[in-house]
Each structure stands twice: as structure tokens, then as C-alpha cells.
Amino acid sequence: MxxxxxxxxxxxxxxxxxxxxxxxxxxxxxxxxxxxxxLFGVSINTILQCFRQLEAEGLVKxxxxxxxxxxxxxxxxxxxxxxxLFPMLPVEVSLSERILEYMKPHIDHSVVPFGIAxxxxxxxxxxxxxxxxxxxxxxxxxEAWGYTHPHGQERLTRQLARRSMNYPVPIAEQDIVVSNGxxxxxxxxxxxxxxxxDTVAIESPTYYGALLALEVMGRKALQIPxxxxxxxxxxxxxxxxxxxxxxACLFSTNAQNPLxxxxxxxxxxxxxxxxxxxxxxxxxxxxxxxxxxxxSALPAKAFDEEGLVxxxxxxxxxxxxxxxxxxxxxxxxxxxxxxxxxxxxxTTATPPxxxxxxxxxxxxxxxxxxxxxxxxxxxxxxxxxxxxxxFPPRTRVVPPTGGCVLWLSLPESVDAEELFHRALxxxxxxxxxxxxxxxxxxxxxxxxxxxxxxxxxxxxxxxKLGELTRQLSGN
Numbered sequence: 001m002x003x004x005x006x007x008x009x010x011x012x013x014x015x016x017x018x019x020x021x022x023x024x025x026x027x028x029x030x031x032x033x034x035x036x037x038x039l040f041g042v043s044i045n046t047i048l049q050c051f052r053q054l055e056a057e058g059l060v061k062x063x064x065x066x067x068x069x070x071x072x073x074x075x076x077x078x079x080x081x082x083x084x085l086f087p088m089l090p091v092e093v094s095l096s097e098r099i100l101e102y103m104k105p106h107i108d109h110s111v112v113p114f115g116i117a118x119x120x121x122x123x124x125x126x127x128x129x130x131x132x133x134x135x136x137x138x139x140x141x142x143e144a145w146g147y148t149h150p151h152g153q154e155r156l157t158r159q160l161a162r163r164s165m166n167y168p169v170p171i172a173e174q175d176i177v178v179s180n181g182x183x184x185x186x187x188x189x190x191x192x193x194x195x196x197x198d199t200v201a202i203e204s205p206t207y208y209g210a211l212l213a214l215e216v217m218g219r220k221a222l223q224i225p226x227x228x229x230x231x232x233x234x235x236x237x238x239x240x241x242x243x244x245x246x247x248a249c250l251f252s253t254n255a256q257n258p259l260x261x262x263x264x265x266x267x268x269x270x271x272x273x274x275x276x277x278x279x280x281x282x283x284x285x286x287x288x289x290x291x292x293x294x295x296s297a298l299p300a301k302a303f304d305e306e307g308l309v310x311x312x313x314x315x316x317x318x319x320x321x322x323x324x325x326x327x328x329x330x331x332x333x334x335x336x337x338x339x340x341x342x343x344x345x346x347t348t349a350t351p352p353x354x355x356x357x358x359x360x361x362x363x364x365x366x367x368x369x370x371x372x373x374x375x376x377x378x379x380x381x382x383x384x385x386x387x388x389x390x391f392p393p394r395t396r397v398v399p400p401t402g403g404c405v406l407w408l409s410l411p412e413s414v415d416a417e418e419l420f421h422r423a424l425x426x427x428x429x430x431x432x433x434x435x436x437x438x439x440x441x442x443x444x445x446x447x448x449x450x451x452x453x454x455x456x457x458x459x460x461x462x463x464k465l466g467e468l469t470r471q472l473s474g475n
Contacts, residue, residue, distance in 0.1 A: 009053075009439035009440045009441075011036075011040050011042060011046060011047070011050045012049075012050040012053045012054060012440070013440055014040075015030070015036075015050060015054060016054060016057070016059060019054075019059050019060075019070055020412050024070045025070060026070050026071060027069060027070065028069065028070050029066075029067045029068065029069050029070075030051075030060065030067065030068045030069070030070065032067065033047045033048060033051070036050075045089065048089075049088075049089045051068055052088055052089070053441065055068075057441075058071060059071060088222055088223065088224070088236070088239075088240055088245070089222075090199040090220040090221060090222045090245065091220060091221055091222075091223075091438045091439065092215075092220055092221075092438070093211050093212075093214045093215040093219075093220070093221050093438050094215060094438070095208065095211050095212060095215060095435055095438065096212055096215055096216070098434075098435055099208050099211075099212055099435050102115070102420065102431055102432065102435060103115070103116070105424055105429040106429060108429075110427060111424070111427050111428065111429040112427060112428045112429060112457070112458065112461040113429060113449060113451075113452055114428060114429055114430045114448040114449050114461070114465070115429035115430055115431050115449060116429075116449060117257055117258075117317070117403070117404060117405045117447070117449050117451070118317065118321060118404070118449065118451050119317065119372065119375075119376065119404055119451040120451050120452040120453060122452070122453055123372065123375045123376075123379075123451075123453060124319065124320070124372075125319075125368055126320075128364075129319065129320055129355070129359070132355060132358060132359060132364070133351070133355050135358075136351065136354045136355050136358055137351060140354065143350065143354065144350055144351040144354055145350075146350060147346070147347050147350065148178075148347050148348070148350050148353060149347065150177065150338055150341050150342050150346065150347050151174070151176065151177055151178065151338070152176060152177065152178025152327065152347075152348065152353060153178070153350060153353035153354060153357060154173075155353075155354065155357030155358070155361065156178060156325075156353045156354070156356050156357040156360070157173045157176045157178065157327075158173050158357075159356075159357055159360035159361055160173075160176055160327055160360070161173040161175070161176060163360075164302070166296065166298075167298060167301075167302035167303075168302055168303055169301075169302060169303060169304055169305055171301070171311075171329050175329050175330075175331075175334065176327050176328070176329055177327065177328050177329075177330060177334070177337055177338055177341055178325065178326070178327045178347075178348045178353060179312075179314070179326040179327055179328055179341070179348060180324045180325075180326065180345055180348050180349075181314045181316055181324045181325070181326040182285060182287045182312050182313060182314035182316060182326040183209055183213070183326075184326060184344070184345070185312035185313070185314070185326045185327065185328035186209075186210065186213060186250070186283055186285060186312050187213055187217075187344075188328060188330075188337050188340045188341055188344070189283040189310040189312060189328060189330065189333070189337065190213060190214070190217055190219065190248070190250070190283065191217070191340050192310070192330065192333045192336040192337045192340060193247070193248045193281045193283070193310070193333060194217075194219055194247050194248050195247075196217065196218035196219070197218060197219070197220070198219055198220070198247035198248070199219070199220045199221070199222050199245055199246055199247055200214055200219050200220070200221060200222065200246070200247065200248050200249065200250050201221075201222045201224050201237060201240060201245075201246045201248070201249040201250070201251075202214075202221050202222065202223060202224065202249075202250050202251070203223075203224060203226040203231070203232050203251060203252070203256065203259075204223035204224060204225060204226050204437045204441060205226070205258055205259065205407075205433060205436030205437045205441070205442050205445070206226075206250070206252075206256075206436060206437065207252070207257045207258070207285065207436070208431075208435045208436055210250050210285065211435075211436075211437070211438065214250075221438055222240055222245055222246060223437055223438070223441070224236050224237050224240065226256075226259065227259075227261070228259045228260065228261055228398040228407065229261065229398075230261065230263070230267065231253065231256065231259075231261045231262075231263045231267065232251060232271075234267070234270055234271060234274060237249070237271075237274065238274055241274070241275075241278040241280055242278075246280055247280070248280060248281045248282065248283060249275065249280060249281070249282040249283065250282075250283045250285065251271075251282060251283075251284060251285070251300075252284070252285045252286065252287075252288070253268050253271070253284065253286070253299060253300045254286055254288060254289035254292050254297045254299060254401075254402060255288035255289065255291055255292050255297075255400060255401055255402030255403040256288070257287075257288060257403060257405055258405050258407045258431075258433075258436055258447040259398075259400075259407050260398065260399070260400025260401055260402070260403060260405060260406070260407060261400075261401060262292055262295075262297055262401040262402060263300075265298060265303075268298065268299075268300045268302075268303055269303045271300055272300050272303045272304055272305075272308075272309060275308055275309075276305070276306045276308055279308070280308070281308045281309070281310060281331075281333065282300065282308060282309050282310070283310045283312060284299055284300050284301055284309055284310065284311050284312060285312050285313075286299045286301075286311060286312065286313045287312070287313055287314055287316065287317050288317055288318075288402055288403040289313065289402070290313075290317075290318040290369055291317065291318055291369075291372065291373060291376055291402040291403050291404070292373070292401055292402035293373050293374075293376070293377040293401060293402055294401075297402070299311060301329060304331060306331075306332070307331030307332035307333075308331060308332065309329075309331060310328060310329070310330045310331060310333060310337070311328060311329040311330075311331075312326065312327075312328050313326060313327060313328075314326030314327070315356060315365075317403070318369065318372065319359075319365065319368065323352040323355070323356065324348075324349070324352065325348065325352045325353060325356050373402075375453075376402070376403065376404045376450075376451065379404065379450050379451065379452075379453065379454060380399060380400055380403075380404060380406065380450045381399060382454050383406055383448075383450040383454065383462065384397055384399050384406065386454075386459060386462045386463070386466075387406065387408060387462065387466065389463075389466075390462060390463045390465075390466030390467070391408070391410070391465075391466040391469050391470070392410075392411055392466070392469055392470045392473045392475040393411075393475065394410075394411045394412075394473075395408060395409065395410055395411065395469070396408070396409040397409070404449060404450045404451035405447050405448065405449055405450065405451075406447070406448050406450055407433075407445060407446075407447055408445060408446050408447070408448065409444065409445050410444045410445065410446065410469055410473065411444065411469075411473040411475070412444050413444075413472070413473050413474060414444045414469055414472045414473050415443060415444070415472065416432035416433050416434060416442070416443060416444055416445055416446050417432045417434060417443075418472060419432065419446060419465075419468060419469060419472055420432045420446075422468050422471075422472070423464075423465055423468055426464055426468070427461075428461050428464065428465055430446050430447070430448055430465065431446065431447045431448075432445075432446055433445025433446055433447065448462075448465070
């Protein structure tokens with residue numbers, strides 16, 4: 001399928017190729033922005049954005065009043081904490097057709113499920129939840145029959161509020177709006193704080209569903225440099241906020257998908273204070289927060305004193321995706337979110353809310369999380385070992401702090417989209433890195449799901465995927 005590229009991405013690809021082919025070697029100065037703009041027939045702003053992207057990839061470094069110099073293909077671990085010299089530019093998102101193409105194989109149960117990020121039913125309490133659901137319906141059929149208030153079912157919202165007891169800024173029951181999954185919560189939040197044409201700051205890479213929402217609603221994306229080690233660059237974000245480029249932010253601070261990092265509490269507090277200083281709202285996607293392997297993993301919302309953080313979560317990843325039970329805590333935007341909820345779906349189905357209320361009230365959900373976290377940590381650790389054994393040299397994979405996805409940075413010569421098609425022909429479903437940001441970033445990266453128990457066939461599939469990657473890399 002054809003792919004739409006932004007002008008600066010096309011030029012960046014050509015400059016990147018020159019560096020990787022050593023036409024420009026480490027330490028050598030690149031031509032000036034004026035020379036490159038004349039050479040490629042583009043504006044100086046386009047060249048500046050090219051430099052911004054190559055700088056984020058660790059290929060070049062800008063020296064004030066001296067120029068831009070080649071640093072080499074290895075990305076610094078501290079890249080996300082370097083303030084970019086060149087201004088970042090917002091871009092339109094155009095990924096929907098490609099995302100649907102890459103999602104489609106998931107419905108084929110014969111393929112190995114490395115694509116969609118989801119713990120396998122084999123490690124989830126399917127029968128126990130089904131039995132609890134039957135008990136709830138049998139004990140209160142009339143309550144299950146009717147609508148609930150758009151805020152949500154009282155038994156559920158009360159338990160959700162109690163989970164914030166250890167937050168520096170706790171959540172009250174009346175602060176919550178129950179949604180149909182986390183995606184509806186994020187959509188409501190985006191509609192509440194942005195309008196068509198506004199710019200939303202995102203991580204790079206970020207969850208493709210967030211990009212799809214931006215595209216459908218006509219919002220632009222501003223990609224903030226992000227690393228596996230510490231998350232989004234607060235220096236780069238502050239620069240964008242200072243220049244008035246951003247209407248809202250859409251970030252994950254716990255077990256971020258696809259990188260898997262969890263910000264420490266100090267950085268979360270700094271992030272919240274930074275946004276408060278500029279009065280810019282943040283939509284927090286915390287869907288993987290309950291799966292963080294160690295520690296309490298407070299969300300950024302826990303430090304939100306001004307109501308600028310719109311918290312979004314669901315039980316889709318941690319318990320049962322079919323329930324479609326999510327919730328949002330909209331802060332100062334509560335009334336607007338509630339209005340939008342009433343227009344979009346009136347309310348959320350009552351029986352699943354009753355079920356989750358009971359599972360939280362009895363402590364069952366918390367006990368389940370303890371088991372789930374151990375299973376996911378073991379599976380991801382073992383998967384990392386298998387990747388290191390079977391993939392070619394210069395493959396980088398960092399164990400996640402939670403969730404069940406691995407982000408693989410492959411040798412530069414590997415085209416992740418070509419790898420997707422070759423893997424699918426062998427019955428293996430993966431996601432190429434190019435759908436986790438607008439344009440052609442992360443062209444040599446893939447995301448694989450480690451949520452399935454490592455049976456012999458799964459281990460063999462990882463080995464086969466490594467072999468296909470070696471073929472594409474020439475090793």
C-alpha cells in the first residue's frame with residue numbers, strides 16, 4: 001500500500017542515507033540550511049525540521065553559530081534530555097489506512113499473535129470472571145437492565161476513587177466519568193480541550209491509536225523526543241510550550257506503549273508543574289499503569305493540583321478487553337466531558353460496571369494484578385533473551401517496566417514494513433515502527449507482543465522472526 005510522506009521526511013531520508021553510507025563521516029559538518037534548501041528546492045524551515053529529526057535520531061548534533069555535525073548512527077541514552085536547537089514543527093497525521101492494514105491479520109487465529117498488544121487469555125482468569133458476571137446478573141437483574149447515570153455506576157466509581165487514597169491529590173467519586181474503554185475516554189478528552197487544526201504534543205514513538213484519534217479529529221501532532229530510559233524530554237516540551245506551539249499534550253507516564261518506560265515520580269511532578277506553569281492540559285493514557293511490575297507507579301494525575309490533567313484508563317489490558325470499561329477524571333474540564341459523553345453514547349453499559357465494581361470491592365482484581373504482573377515480567381524477560389539470541393547484531397531491545405510489548409530497534413538497513421510482509425507470509429503478525437509516529441520515523445523498528453506464554457511454537461516464531469531480520473540486514 002502506498003504511503004504518504006511529508007516533505008521534510010523525504011529530505012530527511014536522503015540526508016540519513018548519506019550519513020549511513022558514510023558520504024558524511026562522524027565529526028564532519030553538513031552543508032548550511034541555505035545551501036540545502038537551494039539543493040532540494042525546499043524552504044529553510046523544512047531543512048530545519050530535517051535537522052530536528054536527524055538530531056532526535058542521534059545522527060547529527062547542532063553547535064550554535066558553528067553548524068550541524070555528524071555524530072554517527074548510535075542514539076545517545078540521554079537524547080531525550082537534550083534541548084533541541086531547531087524548532088519542532090507540527091504535522092498532520094495520515095495513518096488510518098496503514099493502521100487498518102497492519103491490524104487486519106489479528107482476526108486470523110492461525111497467525112502467531114505478536115501484533116496486537118494484549119495479554120493472552122491463557123494467563124487471564126477467564127472462567128472466574130465469567131462466573132462472577134453470572135452471579136452479578138442473577139443477584140440484581142433489574143439494576144443490570146437499566147441505564148446508569150453518565151457519571152457511571154455508583155459501586156464502580158466509589159471503588160475507583162478509593163484506589164487514589166495514596167495520591168498526593170486524591171480523586172473523589174464525583175470526579176469520575178465512566179467510558180467505553182480508554183479510547184473513548186481519550187476521544188472525549190481531546191474534544192473537550194482542542195479543536196480542529198490545534199496541535200497536540202505526543203511522544204515519539206507513541207501508541208498508534210492516539211495518532212488515529214488525532215487524524216480522525218483533524219488535530220496536528222508535535223513529536224517530542226522520547227527515549228526508552230526516561231520518557232519524554234521535558235526540555236524539548238518546555239521549548240514548544242514557550243513558543244506557544246501546543247494546545248494540549250497526550251502522554252503515557254507508566255509502562256508507555258510502545259517503549260515500555262515508566263517515569264519516576266519526580267519527573268512526573270516536574271511534568272505536571274511545567275504544564276501548570278503554561279496552563280496547557282495533558283491527557284494521560286494510563287491503560288498499562290496497573291501492569292507495572294514493581295512499585296506503586298502513581299500516574300501524573302496524582303500530582304495534579306490545578307485539574308489540568310485529564311486521566312484516562314480502562315481494564316482492557318489488565319483484565320478483559322471485551323468488557324469495554326474505561327474511565328476518565330477530567331479535572332477542570334469535567335462538565336464539558338460529561339456533556340460530550342451524553343451526546344456520544346449517553347452512558348456506559350450497566351452490567352460490566354456492576355461486575356467491575358464487585359471485583360474491585362472484594363479485592364479480587366488486586367489479587368489478580370499481583371499474579372498478572374509476575375507472568376508478564378517473566379514472559380517479557382524471557383522474550384528479550386530470545387531476541388538477543390536470534391536477532392542480528394546492532395538489534396537493541398530494552399526490557400519494559402510493565403505491560404507486554406517489546407520495542408526492537410533493528411539494524412538501519414532493515415525495512416520494518418518489508419519485515420512485516422515477510423513475517424506474515426510465515427504466519428507471524430508484528431507491527432512495524434512506522435505506524436507509531438507520523439512520517440517515516442522508526443522505519444527500522446518493530447513492536448512485538450510478549451503477552452502470550454512462551455510455548456515451543458512461540459519460541460520458534462521468535463527465532464524465525466530473527467532469521468527474517470538477519471536476511472534483510474545482510475547478516
